[in-house]
Amino acid sequence: MKEETNLRIFGAVPREKAFYFFTSIGNYTGESATSLKEFVEKIKDVNVKSLQFHLYRGDFEKWTLEVLRDEELALEMRKLQRFNLAVDILRSQLYETVSKHLKHLENRMEPI
């Protein structure tokens, strides 16, 4: 379990399974994330339109569940999706949620 947690935070998923940030259908920003740690960093910087686009399509939930296999985070994403957050607070809410979850995972992490 702990080994799996380590992988989830630091391990990079293959390129074809990375999360690619789009602002709308077919419009790729050039930003991608191959791990949860990188994902949190990208949330800080990526165009907010992209966060809005993916959150309400359920893409974050799908990626965290299917690629990172993180059911807890997927559930958090689903909750955020329901709130229909205003654009100005979307980024901060998303960042807070994912970074809090990341810290929680790091605390459970086995020392390398």
Next chain:
Amino acid sequence: MKLKNSSLTLDDMDLKILDALQQDAKQTYTAIGEQFGLAHSTVYDRIKRMEQHGIIKKYMAVIDAEKAGSKNITAIMTVYTDPKESEKVAENLCDAPEVLEVYTSLSEELLIMAKVVAENQESLHNFIANSVAPLPGVLRIRTSIVTKKFKETQFLIVNDPKKLTFIKEKHNKLGEIEQ
């Protein structure tokens, strides 16, 4: 006018035959010959020669997808790439059945333009997100979904300036080139 293609030099008559075939590839050698005062055997020889040299690549039907009942959407995708990887990106796009045409262009940045078809917006997005964005060297992508098609024709070799004027006049008058 003479055009050279590797070992084959095309003369005016070859160009006229190509032009005729592009208007209607189903017409007979005799019909083509009659237009230009040639025997059908001469037309046959010239066409075979152009086929052997790859000047005539293939004969195909141009289908009106809408009338054929297709509900597919078409999009024009612009892929900005790292110059070192652009060839590979273009080659990869060529292998995808969703991609109909691929071009490269050098403006301020090296970019690839491609015409893409998909069943719907969701499948278009999935294709781009899962098969194009992950290609090494892809920097960003802009995609425009086609909402209305105003013109779509096959390439025409125009070897007679008078004919070019005629086609333009006809196009302006009718809104489209008569087949």
